Amino acid sequence: MLSYSFLRLFTKPGKLIFGLRHPQTALQVLKATTTDIPRLCRAVGMGSAEFDAYVKEVRLNKDFKSHVLDRLERFTKHLKEHGLYPGTIDEIQGTIVYAITRFSKPEVVLETGVASGISSAYILLAMENNNKGKLYSIDLPFEEGSESSQWATLLPKGEKSGWLIPQNLRHRWKLTLGKSSDTMPDLLKELESVDVFLHDSDHSYENMKWEFRTIWPHLRRGGVLLSHDIEQNEAFSEFCQEAEGKSFTYKGGFGGIVKAE
């Protein structure tokens, strides 16, 4: 199973030339497309044609491109000039999150880690197209001199968490500010159950393990736990051993587990 639309995400002219110059990377991309994506689709129960259709849908959305992706590109360029990186999920990971949200049609998605709001925007766009769902996001705001100051560069000066989320998608969004370890327990008391969870906050081993173990009993059977930056430590791979479900990874940096029915 090879997703044509998905493959096209990689084959923009610049990336193709890069791939020819770096065959090792090109092989990794081929593996990700031919192995990781089919495995992901099998785990969530989505057919390749349906996955392909969602990829195409989001790629062809001109408003999303100009309001979110083009603005992110300009911001990323600005950060790179200062030797910094925005830390958002990339276009391919965003497309995967979009496809999973479109396919699973969740009522409730919970994510930790918003910053500019790229993952939030993909989830909210999918919910808008589903005509269903609410996204609960938790983000630790930057305070000068606080322990979160390392993340300050992720937002342009004067902007707030989720500044790239288009106005017309915000009616399905509820943002809670604070550390996930402080705010998630109360939020979970409010939510009956969660259909999809995405971790993208503090990537320390302790915090990732804590978030995975805390959300798991609240995740409905068949629900999906997603995590960005799984390569940073063993938290995700260890959790896959202890949790009952089908796991998948994408290029070793993004992963998920579908909770057993």
Ligand SMILES: C[S@@+](CC[C@H](N)C(=O)[O-])C[C@H]1O[C@@H](n2cnc3c(N)ncnc32)[C@H](O)[C@@H]1O
């Ligand atoms: C990698 S960025 C999130 C990127 C976002 N998911 C996207 O795709 O655009 C991480 C965010 O998590 C926040 N953060 C860091 N530690 C946190 C914690 N303990 N709880 C909640 N948010 C935290 C940071 O301030 C930052 O806004």
